[in-house]
Amino acid sequence: MADIEERRGAVVLGLRGRRRAGLLALGGVGLAVLAVAAATGAGVGGPGRPGGGAGAAPSDPVVPRFVEEAPTAGLEHAYEGASEFVVGGGVAVLDCDGDALLDVYLAGGSAPAALFRNESEGAGALSFERVPAAVTDLEAVTGAYPLDVDGDGLTDLAVLRRGENVLLRGLGQCRFERANEAWGFDGGDAWTTAFSATWEDGGSWPTLAFGNYLGEASTANERLCHDNELHRPIANGGYGAPLALSPGWCTLSMLFSDWDRSGRRDLRVSNDRHYYSDYSAGQEQLWRLEPTAEPRLYTADDGWQAVRIWGMGIASHDVDGDGYSDYYLTSQGDNKLQALADGAAQPRYRDVALALGATAHRPFTGGESLPSTAWHAEFDDVNNDGLVDLFVAKGNVEAQLDHASRDPNNLLLCQPDGTFAEAAEEAGIVHFARSRGAALADFNNDGLLDLLEVNRRENVTLWRNVGAGAADNPRPVGNWLAVRARQAAGNRDAVGAWVQVRVGERTTEREVVIGGGHAGGQLGPIHFGLGRATSAEVRVVWPDGTEGEWQTVPANGVIEVER
Numbered sequence: 001m002a003d004i005e006e007r008r009g010a011v012v013l014g015l016r017g018r019r020r021a022g023l024l025a026l027g028g029v030g031l032a033v034l035a036v037a038a039a040t041g042a043g044v045g046g047p048g049r050p051g052g053g054a055g056a057a058p059s060d061p062v063v064p065r066f067v068e069e070a071p072t073a074g075l076e077h078a079y080e081g082a083s084e085f086v087v088g089g090g091v092a093v094l095d096c097d098g099d100a101l102l103d104v105y106l107a108g109g110s111a112p113a114a115l116f117r118n119e120s121e122g123a124g125a126l127s128f129e130r131v132p133a134a135v136t137d138l139e140a141v142t143g144a145y146p147l148d149v150d151g152d153g154l155t156d157l158a159v160l161r162r163g164e165n166v167l168l169r170g171l172g173q174c175r176f177e178r179a180n181e182a183w184g185f186d187g188g189d190a191w192t193t194a195f196s197a198t199w200e201d202g203g204s205w206p207t208l209a210f211g212n213y214l215g216e217a218s219t220a221n222e223r224l225c226h227d228n229e230l231h232r233p234i235a236n237g238g239y240g241a242p243l244a245l246s247p248g249w250c251t252l253s254m255l256f257s258d259w260d261r262s263g264r265r266d267l268r269v270s271n272d273r274h275y276y277s278d279y280s281a282g283q284e285q286l287w288r289l290e291p292t293a294e295p296r297l298y299t300a301d302d303g304w305q306a307v308r309i310w311g312m313g314i315a316s317h318d319v320d321g322d323g324y325s326d327y328y329l330t331s332q333g334d335n336k337l338q339a340l341a342d343g344a345a346q347p348r349y350r351d352v353a354l355a356l357g358a359t360a361h362r363p364f365t366g367g368e369s370l371p372s373t374a375w376h377a378e379f380d381d382v383n384n385d386g387l388v389d390l391f392v393a394k395g396n397v398e399a400q401l402d403h404a405s406r407d408p409n410n411l412l413l414c415q416p417d418g419t420f421a422e423a424a425e426e427a428g429i430v431h432f433a434r435s436r437g438a439a440l441a442d443f444n445n446d447g448l449l450d451l452l453e454v455n456r457r458e459n460v461t462l463w464r465n466v467g468a469g470a471a472d473n474p475r476p477v478g479n480w481l482a483v484r485a486r487q488a489a490g491n492r493d494a495v496g497a498w499v500q501v502r503v504g505e506r507t508t509e510r511e512v513v514i515g516g517g518h519a520g521g522q523l524g525p526i527h528f529g530l531g532r533a534t535s536a537e538v539r540v541v542w543p544d545g546t547e548g549e550w551q552t553v554p555a556n557g558v559i560e561v562e563r
């Protein structure tokens with residue numbers, strides 16, 4: 001049943017029960033706000049008493065508890081393969097059947113990739129069902145990213161492979177069809193390990209960037225990185241021949257992001273120094289993209305400073321609150337958190353990982369002190385206190401003796417002073433499989449972000465966040481909101497928008513991006529923790545810079561902001 005109330009020109013629609021279709025067309029002018037499936041049923045919306053209780057000091061964030069449910073949830077899948085699949089292992093999180101439950105597409109390496117439909121019932125245990133189909137059960141898949149390429153409102157998939165990349169057009173009901181030929185997309189034959197997408201200059205089709213690892217010309221003695229590729233759309237949709245983004249330095253993550261808030265999204269590229277064929281030239285990269293010009297690399301003349309890491313993954317969030325995104329770059333014993341050093345006039349960054357307690361360079365438990373190997377990273381608020389936390393997936397490449405073999409993933413909780421503190425052990429998520437890709441996503445719409453990790457040669461791990469409670473009695477740890485921005489045509493999911501949520505004096509904003517992480521990404525609502533606030537103000541700054549209106553919405557629901 002639905003409760004509908006009018007407020008400030010927006011329509012707020014609260015739906016109880018599970019699996020309501022998220023999209024309702026509302027008439028009238030202005031923005032429509034839909035609240036969908038606030039299915040907690042656990043009293044979250046009470047007068048704001050997070051699970052830490054009144055005794056929790058401000059300096060003592062509540063640690064959420066997680067329970068592992070992959071076997072009982074029906075998620076049986078591993079990222080397989082020998083050295084040719086030593087990198088990759090991503091997961092795409094998307095709603096492929098429009099039931100407001102997030103489904104997953106998992107890379108399989110030498111084994112087939114696998115699509116799983118989310119069949120979870122309400123706020124309890126997680127449940128998935130394999131959706132077998134030749135078109136999605138592809139082999140040699142390293143990762144995948146969801147996006148709506150053709151703007152039909154159905155989410156498509158960019159599938160990264162060791163070999164030809166494939167664009168899969170979403171047909172609804174979690175069915176897909178190969179679209180390389182229909183869209184003129186040349187999937188190439190490279191070893192692809194990274195992806196990002198942006199809609200340049202208000203175009204209706206996205207520009208696609210594919211990041212590649214070692215090239216075919218490599219020999220045992222000479223490792224040569226493959227160029228990366230940029231696929232720009234042509235008039236009336238579809239793609240022409242790709243542009244080479246050269247040189248490539250063995251890319252493992254890339255991200256289009258409006259780093260200077262200019263309205264232009266440049267392409268950040270994270271590279272694995274292990275294979276720089278010219279060590280003096282290899283480095284992290286930032287490509288400047290003007291819609292009508294050839295991409296060009298930022299150089300020292302622009303303020304860009306050479307950074308050389310074993311780049312594996314990128315996560316972005318404005319950690320220091322200066323209004324500009326900061327970038328967490330995973331590596332081996334050398335993770336960086338890059339913040340603008342002198343404002344946005346130049347892309348000059350300083351590393352604030354040490355100052356903020358986010359280096360995560362060695363295992364925090366497990367008995368080894370060798371450096372860590374970090375892969376996927378993701379900023380999200382796992383304890384709903386309004387402070388955005390950081391998850392880092394880790395695992396030895398295979399058997400590197402100079403890096404930790406027991407290398408647990410990190411759950412770094414943001415504290416009120418802005419520093420991060422390790423909480424994985426208390427959260428109950430410590431294990432020693434070799435993780436690669438991952439996703440923080442609310443798989444049962446109870447407002448608590450769950451965690452899916454892809455592991456090399458071992459089953460995925462699926463952690464249900466039970467907050468301050470237990471498996472049979474989850475308890476909320478704070479109020480929350482999940483926001484999805486939608487436009488009428490073209491860039492339907494408003495990629496490039498900034499979603500802003502204001503509670504009292506504090507505004508948290510997230511850029512809507514496709515890319516980053518390690519070989520996988522998400523397309524769905526963006527999660528915001530609200531702490532004890534029972535309502536929040538929400539605004540979207542659209543990809544063209546248009547500022548929407550602030551609207552007050554009640555806590556504990558998924559809302560869509562449309563224009």
Ligand SMILES: [Ca+2]
Nearest residue numbers: 095096097101
């Ligand atoms: Ca679904």
Ligand SMILES: [Ca+2]
Nearest residue numbers: 148150152154
């Ligand atoms: Ca589509």
Ligand SMILES: [Ca+2]
Nearest residue numbers: 381383387389
């Ligand atoms: Ca938090």
Ligand SMILES: [Ca+2]
Nearest residue numbers: 442443444448
């Ligand atoms: Ca959840």
